[in-house]
Amino acid sequence: MNTTVDRPSAGVAVLGLDGELDASNYRELIERGQALYAEGARRLILDLSRLTYMSSSGIVALHSLALVFRGQQPPDPEAGWSAFHAVSSDAAGGEAVDQVRLVAPAPSIAANLARTGLDRILPIFPDLEAALAA
Amino acid sequence: MADASTLEITADVERLKDVRRFVRERAPALGADEASVGDLVQAVDEWVTNVILHGYRGSPGPIEIELAREGEEVVVRVRDEAPAFDPAAAPAFDPGLPLERRPLGKMGLHLIRELCDRFEYRIPAGGGNEIELGRSARGPKLNGGSA
Numbered sequence: 001m002n003t004t005v006d007r008p009s010a011g012v013a014v015l016g017l018d019g020e021l022d023a024s025n026y027r028e029l030i031e032r033g034q035a036l037y038a039e040g041a042r043r044l045i046l047d048l049s050r051l052t053y054m055s056s057s058g059i060v061a062l063h064s065l066a067l068v069f070r071g072q073q074p075p076d077p078e079a080g081w082s083a084f085h086a087v088s089s090d091a092a093g094g095e096a097v098d099q100v101r102l103v104a105p106a107p108s109i110a111a112n113l114a115r116t117g118l119d120r121i122l123p124i125f126p127d128l129e130a131a132l133a134a
Numbered sequence: 135m136a137d138a139s140t141l142e143i144t145a146d147v148e149r150l151k152d153v154r155r156f157v158r159e160r161a162p163a164l165g166a167d168e169a170s171v172g173d174l175v176q177a178v179d180e181w182v183t184n185v186i187l188h189g190y191r192g193s194p195g196p197i198e199i200e201l202a203r204e205g206e207e208v209v210v211r212v213r214d215e216a217p218a219f220d221p222a223a224a225p226a227f228d229p230g231l232p233l234e235r236r237p238l239g240k241m242g243l244h245l246i247r248e249l250c251d252r253f254e255y256r257i258p259a260g261g262g263n264e265i266e267l268g269r270s271a272r273g274p275k276l277n278g279g280s281a
Contacts, residue, residue, distance in 0.1 A: 020151065020154075022147070022183070023147045023150060023186065024150055024151070055176065055183060055242070056241040057183060060241070067234075070233075072234075112245060116244065117228075117231070
């Protein structure tokens with residue numbers, strides 16, 4: 001998977017994903033997002049229009065980035081089955097996470113976002129212009 | 135059984151793309167349509183990822199993936215020699231949970247059940263794990279997976 005970064009303003013980062021996102025590269029995506037947050041980005045727009053495949057490891061990466069952009073430290077996703085407990089916080093209350101926005105996922109990827117309920121947490125936009133304007 | 139083909143890999147996340155390519159190339163030859171191929175590619179990727187990350191825990195070990203056409207189904211069997219892990223023993227994933235109360239994982243098994251008609255698990259006589267996935271070769275999947 002190749003990534004591109006665009007910074008249309010100081011607080012906004014657009015991260016474009018090109019290729020396949022799986023267990024071999026999802027940690028790189030988390031680290032890329034953490035670096036952008038550390039550089040001052042407070043809104044992350046993930047352009048998925050050129051992403052051809054995403055496994056549940058990619059869903060874990062999106063989940064982790066949502067936590068990062070809410071100012072939280074995500075748990076280590078590879079700590080084993082014992083670490084797969086609920087992250088303890090009552091802060092969310094079920095609201096959407098507007099700090100991370102998804103753009104133009106392929107139908108198969110959108111279907112998996114729906115199957116895992118992530119489409120109810122992270123807003124999905126049809127194109128980059130809409131994600132930047134909202 | 136007819137037209138079976140097999141891929142053997144050593145557990146390594148860098149081999150996942152080869153696993154997906156194997157299913158993408160062989161499943162159509164067994165009569166799988168585009169929807170069936172896509173579901174099987176993802177389901178196999180999810181299970182093999184679990185074996186690599188949580189079965190072998192980063193150590194090398196053999197994984198065998200067998201693809202066959204049996205009746206109306208494309209059937210995938212995945213065998214490994216990692217410590218036994220029964221997916222039925224894992225807590226169910228609830229896609230309705232809000233962000234901060236969601237487990238960071240477990241979605242792979244949930245997706246396999248969503249994508250396949252059958253999801254069966256057994257411990258082979260010599261140990262390790264074997265799963266059998268069944269997905270109707272054509273059209274939408276017909277039943278819910280179980281294991």
